[in-house]
Amino acid sequence: MxxxxxxxxxxxxxxxxxxxxxxxxxxxxxVDVDSVLHQVRPVVEAVRDRGAAAALEFGAKFDGVTPETVRVPAAELAAALDGLDPAVRAALEVAIARTRAVHADQRRTDTTTEVVPGGTVTERWVPVERVGLYVPGGNAVYPSSVVMNVVPAQAAGVESLVVASPPQEQFGGLPHPTVLAAARLLGVEEVWAVGGAQAVALLSYGGSDTDGADLAPVDLITGPGNIYVTAAKRLCRGLVGIDAEAGxxxxxxxxxxxxxxxxxxxxxxxxxxxxxxxxxxxxxxxxxxxxxxxxxxxxxxxxxxxxxxxxxxxxxxxxxxxxxxxxxxxxxxxxxxxxxxxxxxxxxxxxxxxxxxxxxxxxxxxxxxxxxxxxxxxSNHVLPTAGCARHSSGLSVQTFLRGIHVVDYTEAALKDVAGHVVALADAEDLPAHGQAVRARFEALS
Structure with missing residues (x-):
């Protein structure tokens, strides 16, 4: 009782x-992420140095299984979807449709500001080229996390994405079939059977699969995970972008x-x-x-x-x-x-x-x-934890976009402001900055 x-x-x-x-x-x-950094650092460094071979070794140690290849064969993705419970498939299709509807409206448009005649600044929104989307295993199965990570990335226009999820001993070294089915349902073609800190490291550094296929590194990693995943994201941050250190x-x-x-x-x-x-x-x-x-x-x-x-x-x-x-x-x-x-x-x-x-x-x-x-x-369920909602947002289309300013000035527009640029450069004791403008309008000795 x-x-x-x-x-x-x-x-x-x-x-x-x-x-x-x-x-x-x-x-x-x-959780105290610092307390496990000393355990995670050797994992990250080994994968950095030896790639997929090291990642698979750690998978054997932590997950109890070694898949034949890191990348899940396309036939296994198709088989997982074919074998999916119809009720679960219908529920996933509703979740995907609703999540796509919400996230489609989040896509930003480019804006151009005419600062002066002949001088414009455009903010272009450019998707990250390649992203890694982590889907945890552990206490539960998370096909919903596949949806929440993949949909905003696709809505942002990301052209290359890979889902990484731990291999499961009971499924012959593949990620859980419901995770594979969700990926297939979303049109994801690349899934890696790798989890934990070694997954974050392999996504960050890339390598060669056991069959020689290229495992290309990513530019951004999103998705929740345990304390070891979080620690690996902290160690790899800078080499790659991360969404957050989820608690x-x-x-x-x-x-x-x-x-x-x-x-x-x-x-x-x-x-x-x-x-x-x-x-x-x-x-x-x-x-x-x-x-x-x-x-x-x-x-x-x-x-x-x-x-x-x-x-x-x-x-x-x-x-x-x-x-x-x-x-x-x-x-x-x-x-x-x-x-x-x-x-x-x-x-x-x-x-x-x-x-x-x-x-x-x-x-x-x-x-x-x-x-x-x-x-x-x-809505998206990948959200800030531990009080981070005071300053951070949840996963969205914006997570996968970068704002790039494009500056376009004519000769007349630059000449009009040249004196101000020179004055500010001199005030900061950076005279070469001013000279870079003056060189366009007067001979420099």
Whole structure:
């Protein structure tokens, strides 16, 4: 029998903490990436030096299997889609269609500004040439992460992309067939059976496959992973771009007495299901709701498949209930917390949601649970964690685009501003900058 769950409580009623105090007082999980860098660095360096051979050796050590080739044969992708459960295929097709619809509208257009007659600056949006999209294994299978990574890259116009996912012993060294099927459904032709830190390293440095085929390096790596994947992304950052250093998933729910405690408890459990380090945080001005949610958690955990994992997450230091005086104070709390996923289950939820400044994604009202966003809302579920939503966005079409300024000035337009350029160059003690302009209009001794 599951013992009673009582989320740890932080009582902020009657207090006016500063932002700094809030960040310290609120439940917060996270992982210490620095603590594993010494383990990951040799993996990255070995793959840098020996390519796919090293990556496969680490795969044998960590995943217990060695695929015949890193690149999954096209026939295996086709077979995975042919064997996909029709209900799962239909669900993936809905998820793909909705995600494509949302992301198609994110594509930026080039803009040209005429600064002066004859002088223009154009901002061109150019897609990254080649990207690596990481899809984790571990506690669950994530075909949805294939969708969330591939769709925005395709919408951005990326011409070359590769999905990397860990080989699975039970599937003969191939990634999970549902992951392969999702890739095929999206038109992805290149999938690598490699996971963990070695996948990030191989995507960054490239190499030759066991059959001699080229494994071309990428320019950008996106997608979530465990602490070792995150550490490898940190080590390879600069050589390649990365989307973020993703931490354990998190949900915060801002709720008042109008919220249904059964819904709130179910949503807290849904994120705790991911990982024992997942964070589930309730922010409410109703102690009665907090009590009812604790009771609902206890009841629901008796029928939850991964009850042990969920219980560990809910009882961890990263989870809890924050009691506030009112919704205004609750908004201060959730803005300071900057959750990956934030649900608003209050009266006038739309108006309350409009006042949120920091969240990876906001889910409004009783019929927009985070689970909807994980799969079929059309939004992206690759989102900033650990408070990074204060300054960063989730994965989108923009992740895969670079803005390039194109400067085009005529002789007259340059001559008109030449004196100002020279003056500023002299002020910065960089006279050659000024001379580069003067040389176009006067002889230099």
């Amino acid at each position: 599951t013992s009673r769950i009582e989320l740890a409580r932080v009582d902020l009623r009657g207090r006016t903490p500063t932002t700094a105090q809030l960040r310290t007082a609120l439940p917060r999980g996270g 354990p998933t998190e949900i915060a729910i801002l709720a008042d007495a109008t919220a249904d405690p059964v819904h709130v408890a179910a949503d807290l459990i849904s994120q705790a299901e991911h990982d024992v380090l997942a964070a589930s945080v309730l922010v409410t001005d109703s102690p009665a709701l907090a009590d009812a949610v604790d009771a609902a958690l206890t009841t629901q955990l008796t029928v939850v498949k991964h009850a042990e994992r969920v219980t560990a997450a809910l009882r961890g230091a990263q989870s809890g209930t924050v009691l506030v005086d009112d919704i205004d104070q609750g908004l201060r709390v959730v803005n300071a917390y900057a959750a990956e996923h934030l649900e608003i289950q209050t009266a006038q939820a739309t108006a309350v949601a409009a006042r949120v400044r920091s969240a990876g994604a906001i889910f409004v009202g009783p019929y927009a649970p985070v689970s909807l966003g994980d799969y079929c809302a059309g």
